[in-house]
Amino acid sequence: MRRLGFLRAVPVTARGIALAASAVVLLATGLRLGYPELVAIGAAAALACLAALSVIAAKPRLEVERGIEPDRVSAGQDATVSLAVKNIGRWRAVNARAVDVYGSGPEARRVAVPLARLRPGQTVNASYPIRTRRRGVIDSGPLGIGKRDLLGLAATAGTFGATTRLWVHPKLWMLGRTPDGLARSLEGATDKVEQGSLTFHSLREYVIGDELRHVHWRTSARIGQLMVKEHVDTSLPTVVIALDDRPEAWPDADCFEAACEASYSILTACFRAEYHAALVPASGATVSGAGRDSYGDLLAELACDATETLDTYVSKLTGGRFGDTLVWITGTEPPADRLATLKRAYPTVIAVHLAPDLATSAALVGGLPFLRAADGEQFAAAWDGGGTAL
Template sequence: MPTTRGWGVIAGSVVTGVAGLTLGYRIFYIFTVVGIFLVGCAVAWTSVPTRLRLTRTVAPSRVVRGGAAHGVLSLRGLRRYRRALLIYDSVAGARIDVSSSRFSKGDTDITYAIPTGRRGEIPVGPLYNVRRDALGLASRVREHGEQEFLTVLPRTVALSTVPSGRFSNLEGPTTDRVPTGTVAFHSLRDYSVGDDLRLMHWPSTARTGRLVVRQLADASLPRTTILVDNRLHAYPCEEDLELAVEVAASIAMAASRSRFPVRIIDSTGLVVDTQGGPRDAQVVIEALTIMPSAATAAPLRSSPLLGGTAGHRGALVVVNAGTEVTEARAHRRRFDRVIWIRICPEASVPAVSGLLAIDLHRLDDLIGAWRKMTAR
């Protein structure tokens, strides 16, 4: 494919030929033939497939936001390339130049950094190899390899669990099967050896042809409900939104590691709802990783998802930019404790009775502020 310079040479050659024909100068025909011939040779040279074999791996495949991630380009060449080759990778649609140096005969590995400032499942690839002629008249772009995905997790800091709940349960649940105590129906599952036969659900067993039991959950465990505002327009910049997600992730991970139930709600609906299982921490961090930013400009309203009655729903944590206090104030009587975390507030916000407020500008500041808050 001719480059901009190549099309310029073609256009100049045509103009020269027309001028020679009009003015009667045959010498102009020579410039026309030479120009078109050079561009044709450049296109033909770049069309010849190279013998380079390019493969790329991403290491590690999972990293926290801002952490180090690298692409390792394995280049297998069978001859020496006297002209420089331009190789670039595509990361979330952005171009990253890998190398434009000359390669010798043999095998070469090139390591380059992959940006991790964006949370989520980041597409990486495919690779592109650009071959150009010596005069820059033509180029050919070839695609190599398949697209991979780099998982960028939100950063978290170690926190203690929010003290709340009707009963003190410092140890957390030790099993998913709670046959006695303050229990409530959670779901149906297949029978496992050792299950209490009194939990057998005979209608489902008869319908499916396999043993099905009721799974119960301890309703007295401290439940943490996190309402995070993920509307992009509500924050001065996207970095503040990422800080809000990281705050929510830190609080949710603290409760999940203690085997306590966690419910996370964003501006569009329910994100995740766990019941205190052994894999809850993994489920929570995965859900927050892929949680997108909301483009809606509607006010934050999540009352139907919160539910519950006064004093029986554990702790509510509201994370937003500090510009809206309605959601935090509306539910302060329905939870044992309501915490309002304001992300980079532009102005001071007056205190609200019944709310514990924390102003944050950096994630690391959450450790000390959280410790003071839980000690009250």
């Protein structure tokens, strides 16, 4: 077995091995029996093998710059990979086959990149599109280079450059309404659940138009750049997306894609309304108080493989109190008893049930809004047409 592994590591093709063995036999037979013709043929075969090895021994020296524009798209949109391949060697031109790869597993795709007679110091640019069909993360690269001599006796391959990642966010459905996060007070007036005003959130670089009274002078003096205190309005509602990504919650895997679309659409509606939002899946990763790309990246990376139990997930949501409006998204009948428990921590709880062939509806069940739909598009219709149920 070790010998076989050694042979696989040698950059010699089956044809090269056969020719080298023939050269040895011809030379030995010709020298032993005194046939100069056999010696000549064996010597020519040996020289061909040596020439092939000398061709592949000179490995190319390449510098590869890679970019993806844009690096974040929604499912169904295209991105473009751009490559700049430079020969940084001093003496030899590169004449090899180059193949770039993006994706992994059955979804992997190979793209040929021409590198014909790339002279020292010369740069060749190439680009190709990545057509996305569904949510996920796509890694592009590294660039693979293969060399083979003219007779096909030896071949070698190597990789150059780093990989670049493309985030494919879920398909976005523009929603016409947003959960308001309002609760009815004991006096009958409608008050926002979180009371307060502007609260310090973070520091950021100064931009023209910022008020000087918000400049954090101590930090600005320390780093040599004007930094401004950024505030958020804590009186605005915080919408929490509880995406149940446990396998038992999704008997149909395609509906989990619809759940990610629903989550992304609600989050986008919250950003448009300048609401705060938090994405809390069962798998543990949580995003809160970040830009929309951070939420989209997490949704792109999510797989339906959380190991937590339903009780553990509910306890996490109850103890965390991530906001005041909770949207529970699942692929099975929403657990009414668990939602009642969550109602103690979240004044507003909305249940979303996504399953194949499910009739689109929005109604109050046990005092809680229940939305039912078969896919992302029907969810958007149920959400916008929910009326007083939401």
